[in-house]
Amino acid sequence: KEKNKNEKKEPIPKRKIVKLPKQSAFNPNQKAIALTFDDGPNPSTTSKILNALKENKGHATFFVLGSRVQYYPDMLNKIRKGGNEIGNHSYSHPLLTRLPLKQAVKQVEETQQIIEKASGFTPTHFRPPYGGTNGQINAAVNMKVTLWDVDPEDWKYRNSQYVANYILTHASSGETVLMHDIYDTSANAAVTIIKELTKQGYQLLTVSELEQWKELRAKKGELNT
Incomplete structure (x- = not known):
């Protein structure tokens, strides 16, 4: 308890407060891209x-498989620690539309x-393996379905x-990249892309952040018309 009292006298809490918005703040006036990574996690490659995201102050979304998370549960905290997002990519990567609904869910x-x-x-957010899903599955899982551009x-x-x-030649602002x-x-390749897109003035956002970015831009557009 005493430690907390001391902390209040120091300017530390102020610094902490400044740090948080930095992590999730993005600029609706600046171009943005969502990099997404499927089928992990895998300790060395993930x-x-x-590390490249951290160095470039970027975020991404990792659509993980349940079967791999069971092998590497600690990787999820590493992903989250950097302000990145975790998405659901099924347990074992089947084509869900070929399964009975109950099994798909x-x-x-x-x-x-x-x-x-x-x-x-x-x-x-949920990304169906092979991008294969239907209205029934989407309604039953009740998550945002994230495909790619x-x-x-x-x-x-x-x-x-x-x-x-x-x-680098195909991606443009507002798009979602699949890797x-x-x-x-x-x-x-991701290390190269992360550096290069950042250099080109892109914000690297999570899927959720890109949605917010689009909403803010749409609102701004309405104000300007």
């Missing part, structure tokens, strides 16, 4: 991406529980330079 709900248990965080097919082209070039954080080539 960590490499997290179980894939998502079990993963929610695993993520919550490992990190205390409850994902709000730019897909370099990094699982197919295991070539860092190709993947980085593809994204996989389980390949070395993708992690290396």
